[in-house]
Amino acid sequence: MTSLEDAPDREGASSHLPARQDRGSTEGREARPAPEADRLARAALTRVLEPGDDVAGAWLRRMGPVALWRSLLGDGDPPEGAGEAKIAGLRLRAEAVSPEADLDAATALGGRFVCPGDEEWPQQLDDLGDARPVGLWVRGRANLRLWALRSVALVGARACTEYGAHVAGTLGAGLAERGWSVVSGAAYGVDGAAHRGTLAAGGPTVAVLASGVDHIYPSGHTELIGRIAEQGLIIAELPPGAHPTASRFIQRNRVIAALTRGTVVVEAALRSGSLATARRAAELGRFTMGVPGPVTSGLSAGVHQLLRGEAVLVASAAEVVELVGSIGDLAPAARGPVLARDLLDPVATRLLEALPLRGAIDASKIARDSGTALEVTQAKLFELQALGFVQRCGTRWELLPGAHSAGGYRRGGP
Known part of the structure; x- marks a missing residue:
């Protein structure tokens, strides 16, 4: 594996992430795998930089991973505007880092290290700007x-x-x-x-x-x-x-x-x-x-x-x-169950509402209370009998048990 000391730094190739192109939109641009030196540098930086450090992320964007890593090793000037205390802490961390060992450990687990620019890199992470991950294990x-x-x-x-x-x-x-x-x-x-x-x-x-x-x-x-x-x-x-x-x-x-x-x-x-x-x-x-x-x-x-x-x-x-989702990924309309009474026509529904909850009444009273002609009332009552809503008791009619709970409402309240 190539060491960072032997790898040539890229001149400008990684020192800039053009504003929008490298932060989400990749239309018309092929993903290119990170060079070996960049990959080693990014692997090393994941052990030195804390996740979400947008200040360090800005250094990375301006300098590129190899130049930033060398700077943290003390092999170059510190990043522009960096505080002494922060640089001292990062350099202390960097002393014991071995990116080759970390990459080998990931490989032993059946894993890998994915960098920005790799085909597998989820480009929506670039929307995080300078706070985007240095790379992902x-x-x-x-x-x-x-x-x-x-x-x-x-x-x-x-x-x-x-x-x-x-x-x-x-x-x-x-x-x-x-x-x-x-x-x-x-x-x-x-x-x-x-x-x-x-x-x-x-x-x-x-x-x-x-x-x-x-x-x-x-x-x-x-x-x-x-x-x-x-x-x-x-x-x-x-x-x-x-x-x-x-x-x-x-x-x-x-x-x-x-x-x-x-x-x-x-x-x-x-x-x-x-x-x-x-x-x-x-x-x-x-x-x-x-x-x-x-x-x-x-x-x-x-x-x-x-x-x-x-x-x-x-x-x-x-x-x-x-x-x-995409256009057409519509959820089914939410509705309650369809009950037997929902399927009755308006006249049959009025007749059911005219019947008392208990007891039987004759057809003429049902016709009068529902405002329906007697001939129509009689015909509809036989239809409702066949459907299991009412039953005939001599010359009178009464509701069968459960007729009102089959989708209607009980008079005097729900």
């Missing part, structure tokens, strides 16, 4: 870019209710059945339920970790994350062996928001990282959705707050796809 056999093209994020509370877990699993399965990838963070609660629902339906799911792809967190999800590695994809900004921190969880959420077409929040309290994910998605121009819950539940209060503002209410996978 990936485990799994599928193509990340292809899966991300039709993907939805399902996020929510770690300490979710049974309702939240059920909804997340159902949404995950429903999206999988419709050919959509489900992206989440592999955490307890809603995240885990979303992954499990998708896997159960045989669908594609992506776990975005706040640690290295080999560092299982939470440990209680060892089996789940193993299944995702086999059937889906695990991605991380941090190199193998890196551990999660509170700030890394927060920055992980921006990747989930940018990677997908939209974010669904299933359950979230008023202070929840899931809300931050949804709001970041809205800032990036992605769809933001929420699943309502009981107004008495604190775990739904954050979702309800979103629904009062930027989020759209969704209650099924079909409604999610209708929002994020």
Whole structure:
């Protein structure tokens, strides 16, 4: 493997990411794999730079990965405008970094390192600007870019209710059945339920970790994350062996928001990282959705707050796809069940309404109370008898049990 010391620096080739071209729109431009020197430099930088550091991201954009890495090794001037304390801390980290060892560790896991410019790079991440990932460590056999093209994020509370877990699993399965990838963070609660629902339906799911792809967190999800590695994809900004921190969880959420077409929040309290994910998605121009819950539940209060503002209410996978999908991906119209009484003509309905709930009356009274001619009333009553709504008692008629509950209303109230 080529070392960075021996690799020639590119003159200007990586020192600029032209404003819009390298930040999302790639029409008419082929993806070109990063040169070996760039790949090594980016791999090294993932161990030195914290995820989401837009100041360092601006250095990377201006200098290119090789020049920035050499600068952090002390082999060149520090980046323009860099503070002494920050540079000193980064250089201290850089002293012990071996990108070759990290790449070898990823390969041993069956993984790889994906850089901007690679065919597999999800170009929607470029919308993060200077805060976009330096690169992504990936485990799994599928193509990340292809899966991300039709993907939805399902996020929510770690300490979710049974309702939240059920909804997340159902949404995950429903999206999988419709050919959509489900992206989440592999955490307890809603995240885990979303992954499990998708896997159960045989669908594609992506776990975005706040640690290295080999560092299982939470440990209680060892089996789940193993299944995702086999059937889906695990991605991380941090190199193998890196551990999660509170700030890394927060920055992980921006990747989930940018990677997908939209974010669904299933359950979230008023202070929840899931809300931050949804709001970041809205800032990036992605769809933001929420699943309502009981107004008495604190775990739904954050979702309800979103629904009062930027989020759209969704209650099924079909409604999610209708929002994020293509023209024609319409959810079926919601309606109640069609009952037998709904199919009666207006005259027959009036006759039923004229009959008392209890007891029998003669046809002439039914005709008078319904405003219907006696001959028509008699004919319709025999028709209603054949349909099982009424029965004849000598010269009188009465409702059969359940006739009013077959789709009508009871007089005196619903």
